[in-house]
Amino acid sequence: MPETRYIKAVNQALADAMEADPTVFLIGEDIGAAGGSFKATRNLLEKFGPERVYDSPISEAAITGMAVGAALTGMRPVVEIMFMDFTTLSMDMLVNQAAKARSMFGGQGSVPMVLRTPHGGGLNAGPQHSQCLEAWFAHVPGLRVVCPSNPADAYGLLRAAIDDPDPVIVVENKALYAMKGDLPDAPEDRERIEIGKGRIVRPGRDATVVSYGAAVAMAETAAETMAEEGIEVEVIDLRSIQPWDESLVLESLTRTHNLVVAHEAVEAFGVGAEIVARMADIGFDQLDGPILRVGAPFAPSPFGKTLEDAYRPDANQIVAALRRTLA
The missing domain is CATH 3.40.50.920 (Rossmann fold)
Structure with missing residues (x-):
């Protein structure tokens, strides 16, 4: 079982999910040719093309709104918000739309979307790029929130989040991106982790x-x-x-x-x-x-x-x- 960096485990989870399900696509700022600010989406544009790895305009509200609409029509979008601090610009779509859809539609519709975002300090990024805002989202009925502590969990929780029929916020501590840990070579041996189980x-x-x-x-x-x-x-x-x-x-x-x-x-x-x-x-x-x-x-x-x-x-x-x- 080789050692894998946390950020590579995230990348592997995205690639495996996209291989397994053609409805999974990625959207975010600089996630295509640049591979994302922290390189979580490196090489995915080359592998899956621009229709599934979508470089968005610089508008977190538009990114999240597009994902909510796509999810309501049967797609499984995975949004990357560059820093958790910028989820402030996505709050209406997440809190008033994605989180409420299942309830407001009487269970007839859901929003199977994932929002990935890094939080935390350790990089001297200042007060607008270092916040941990997970309590905001945990307070909202209809949203699920996970936060992996190691590469295997980064893979397993992200795969579980993408499979989930409701919106999931995946919070990744950016100070952990270089962390190494075990992750099996074979996709079938990589564990999905049940959301809600510690x-x-x-x-x-x-x-x-x-x-x-x-x-x-x-x-x-x-x-x-x-x-x-x-x-x-x-x-x-x-x-x-x-x-x-x-x-x-x-x-x-x-x-x-x-x-x-x-x-x-x-x-x-x-x-x-x-x-x-x-x-x-x-x-x-x-x-x-x-x-x-x-x-x-x-x-x-x-x-x-x-x-x-x-x-x-x-x-x-x-x-x-x-x-x-x-x-």
Whole structure:
């Protein structure tokens, strides 16, 4: 099983989906000849042609609107929005059209589209190119939201999203694009991952850390630090943010009795807040300490490297939260 970079796994998932289904096509800015800003669509124009790899004008609203219309007529468009920050320009089509179509048409129509977009910092791209806005979309009934943490999941979740009959937002942390991981050579051996199912990355008995995307690696590092002190931390990768694997988190909390939720997004009103509220409701009797969140401060992401490094959550903050809840 060869090592594959995260960005190559995304590219492979797109190619395999287009080979398998002629209704799948790609649309976005500079995704054709240029291969996308991060090269996720490299060589796909040459392989599938301009009718299936469509270089769009610079208009996120038009791109998403075209995808919604195409999906309603039986196509399976995959939209690339260059940075998650620019999904602000797609909100009407996503939130008022794509997310509502199945309900408004009484289940007689659906919007089987995917919107891929990178989020997060680490590249010193400044406050308009570094935001993590997944909580916005997770709040909207009718949208599904996934966030892979490794190459195999980047492949498996994207394939599942393209197969899904409803709109799915696939959030890719751009700091992970160079990450290497195993991905089988044969297409039939590459796993699709069920949307809504998380995984236990590292088993433990003393505390649970729930995370997704780039925060999973931070949680693993924190768990290794705590293991040096004899404290075994269970790390859960949600994979899917909406829906999220509530039962897996509750089962883990029942074993460990302590819970920390970590993500790169701003802590206030984030994904972590929903998980904390839900576990406080259904898992309160299992708690031995407070449920704590680790996230970015309530401020725009800085541009300068030292400031961004201080702004982004890290493993040390997760360790501090673990020590606090265990105390």
